[in-house]
Amino acid sequence: MRTSSKPEREEISLLLVGCHDIVHLLAAQPSGKSRNIRYNVHSAASHEEAMREIENQPFDACLVNFDLAGKSGLDLVRDAAEAKHSLPFILMTDRDDRQVDEEAMTSGVVDYFVKDQVTAPLLRRAIRYGIERKRTENRLTALADYDELTGLANRTHFHGMLRHEMAVANRTGRQLAILFLDLDHFKQINDSMGHMMGDHLLRKVASTLRDCCRETDTIARLGGDEFAIVATHIEDGGGAEVVAQKILGALAEPFMIVGHNVQASTSIGIALYPSDEDNIERLLANADMAMYRSKAGGGNTYQFFDASLIDEVKRKRTISRELRHALDQDNFSAHYQPLFDVSGKEVIGAEALARWRQDDGTDISPAEFIPIAESSGLINQLGERMLLTACMDCKAWQDQGLADVGVAVNVSASQFRRSDIVAVVTRILKESRLDPALLELELTESIVMQDFEEAAHALQRLRKEGVRIAIDDFGTGYSSLTYLKHLPVDRLKIDQSFIAGVEKQTGDRAITRAVIRLGSGLGIDVTAEGVENKGQLDFLSSKKCSSVQGFYLARPMPLKDFVETVRIKNSTLSVAV
Numbered sequence: 001m002r003t004s005s006k007p008e009r010e011e012i013s014l015l016l017v018g019c020h021d022i023v024h025l026l027a028a029q030p031s032g033k034s035r036n037i038r039y040n041v042h043s044a045a046s047h048e049e050a051m052r053e054i055e056n057q058p059f060d061a062c063l064v065n066f067d068l069a070g071k072s073g074l075d076l077v078r079d080a081a082e083a084k085h086s087l088p089f090i091l092m093t094d095r096d097d098r099q100v101d102e103e104a105m106t107s108g109v110v111d112y113f114v115k116d117q118v119t120a121p122l123l124r125r126a127i128r129y130g131i132e133r134k135r136t137e138n139r140l141t142a143l144a145d146y147d148e149l150t151g152l153a154n155r156t157h158f159h160g161m162l163r164h165e166m167a168v169a170n171r172t173g174r175q176l177a178i179l180f181l182d183l184d185h186f187k188q189i190n191d192s193m194g195h196m197m198g199d200h201l202l203r204k205v206a207s208t209l210r211d212c213c214r215e216t217d218t219i220a221r222l223g224g225d226e227f228a229i230v231a232t233h234i235e236d237g238g239g240a241e242v243v244a245q246k247i248l249g250a251l252a253e254p255f256m257i258v259g260h261n262v263q264a265s266t267s268i269g270i271a272l273y274p275s276d277e278d279n280i281e282r283l284l285a286n287a288d289m290a291m292y293r294s295k296a297g298g299g300n301t302y303q304f305f306d307a308s309l310i311d312e313v314k315r316k317r318t319i320s321r322e323l324r325h326a327l328d329q330d331n332f333s334a335h336y337q338p339l340f341d342v343s344g345k346e347v348i349g350a351e352a353l354a355r356w357r358q359d360d361g362t363d364i365s366p367a368e369f370i371p372i373a374e375s376s377g378l379i380n381q382l383g384e385r386m387l388l389t390a391c392m393d394c395k396a397w398q399d400q401g402l403a404d405v406g407v408a409v410n411v412s413a414s415q416f417r418r419s420d421i422v423a424v425v426t427r428i429l430k431e432s433r434l435d436p437a438l439l440e441l442e443l444t445e446s447i448v449m450q451d452f453e454e455a456a457h458a459l460q461r462l463r464k465e466g467v468r469i470a471i472d473d474f475g476t477g478y479s480s481l482t483y484l485k486h487l488p489v490d491r492l493k494i495d496q497s498f499i500a501g502v503e504k505q506t507g508d509r510a511i512t513r514a515v516i517r518l519g520s521g522l523g524i525d526v527t528a529e530g531v532e533n534k535g536q537l538d539f540l541s542s543k544k545c546s547s548v549q550g551f552y553l554a555r556p557m558p559l560k561d562f563v564e565t566v567r568i569k570n571s572t573l574s575v576a577v
């Protein structure tokens with residue numbers, strides 16, 4: 001019945017509810033040049049039967065009688081809309097009634113006819129117009145609800161769906177999980193491979209997420225490289241964990257995009273409803289917090305929200321607030337950790353490490369406050385102050401006779417990127433009158449790799465000024481070593497995690513040995529960080545590491561103690577007092 005041998009014939013599938021008596025109007029063939037339309041008509045007598053029909057098959061339009069055995073046809077219009085069936089309804093009545101007319105107008109039906117006044121052409125036109133109007137309406141809704149790039153739900157639609165699913169969960173007593181995802185290093189991919197590749201990658205990720213979720217889950221792109229999922233039918237946290245693992249596993253395979261292998265990974269935060277929070281805003285904030293913890297742990301992992309995260313966020317906020325005050329009050333100082341030759345006897349340099357003394361006498365670790373200073377934009381101010389203090393102190397110990405003992409200063413990623421580091425260093429060297437050869441800047445591999453061209457240019461200019469460059473925490477960042485050939489690097493500092501394992505872990509021993517050999521081949525000094533015992537020192541000395549630093553030899557200390565330590569350790573040198 002539904003198929004036609006003539007391709008130009010259009011078929012419209014109609015549901016007639018309580019108005020089968022007008023079916024003859026649809027049977028009449030239009031004359032002349034009118035379109036050749038065939039109506040495939042189904043009938044339902046009651047509201048319930050109509051809902052069943054609508055659930056079971058897609059109709060192009062529905063003609064519904066106003067009077068429907070105890071119910072109004074408008075109830076059907078409302079119930080179908082609530083069940084998210086979007087089809088055009090045309091209301092039929094037996095009598096001309098002003099009240100029905102008004103109700104019909106506000107109910108969302110596309111047209112309204114009094115049965116004995118309607119003609120076949122009028123009805124046919126109303127059906128065609130109604131179908132077109134609904135299509136346009138659906139297209140507009142899609143534009144407003146979905147992300148154009150990926151076709152996933154957008155932020156507004158996601159919030160609406162989450163609210164809806166929360167209400168369903170309340171009714172059914174089920175749990176649901178909210179997963180927040182943020183791609184790792186997306187900016188880098190976008191910057192290095194171009195926005196078109198970035199867009200391709202976002203689309204690939206979107207389709208991976210679709211594959212990992214159920215049809216009933218809502219998947220959204222909230223903006224940029226942020227995605228979110230409302231996973232329904234979750235029995236407990238275990239169900240959400242399975243989804244997260246599936247996503248991480250699926251992303252572990254690189255995508256082939258325009259002939260390139262692109263590796264993506266993501267950080268996921270999970271919050272559960274109703275167990276974590278009842279309020280939608282706080283629920284979303286919890287998932288977001290958990291996502292940040294995944295990110296802070298290096299990414300490519302998932303974390304559940306737990307209450308300790310709130311304390312962590314509160315502490316970060318307090319530190320961030322107090323940082324500015326501490327800068328104004330000059331509550332920061334530099335401690336110096338001696339750098340020894342590999343015998344562990346002679347001090348050959350120092351690393352300046354920032355210290356923040358609280359009013360109550362306790363110290364906050366730089367590992368905690370430096371990232372906060374970075375994100376709150378105070379790092380440039382703090383970094384410059386540390387650089388000036390270290391250069392002035394080093395100049396002072398030169399003047400006291402500790403010649404050739406230089407100082408190393410850490411430079412954070414955003415300080416390197418956000419300030420004109422060359423201009424800052426040049427100005428501070430001038431101000432402190434320190435010999436540039438005695439200043440070493442410690443950068444991490446990720447700083448260099450984030451924008452290689454720009455970093456290489458800045459490092460060349462620093463080298464021209466006579467400043468030395470060290471790569472800190474070497475081995476924890478990028479495994480690409482080719483950059484070492486192209487950059488003016490003077491020192492590699494093997495990360496303390498490898499040194500911690502040199503006695504027992506064959507892998508750590510092999511890496512440490514390889515880095516020492518690499519340095520010697522390239523003519524670069526190699527320092528081992530975090531030496532904590534004699535066994536480690538002996539190993540490093542046997543492998544001819546250039547220098548060592550660690551608690552076994554000396555802890556970071558205030559300036560006065562540092563000067564004293566150098567005097568004692570280097571007593572064989574003639575030190576003027």
Ligand code: C2E
Nearest residue numbers: 353354366367370386410411412530531532550551552556
């Ligand atoms: P880093 O640059 O790798 O500095 C070495 C860290 O290891 C220091 O921690 C030092 O106290 C610690 N350390 C040294 N020897 C040992 C050892 O034998 N065992 C162990 N377990 N640890 C050892 P600290 O002072 O807490 O600094 C942590 C990190 O904070 C630094 O790591 C550096 O990345 C950052 N930082 C410190 N001061 C500054 C600064 O002025 N500016 C910037 N941008 N970052 C800084």
Ligand code: MG
Nearest residue numbers: 351410442472
């Ligand atoms: Mg360092």
Ligand code: MG
Nearest residue numbers: 472473493529
């Ligand atoms: Mg280090």
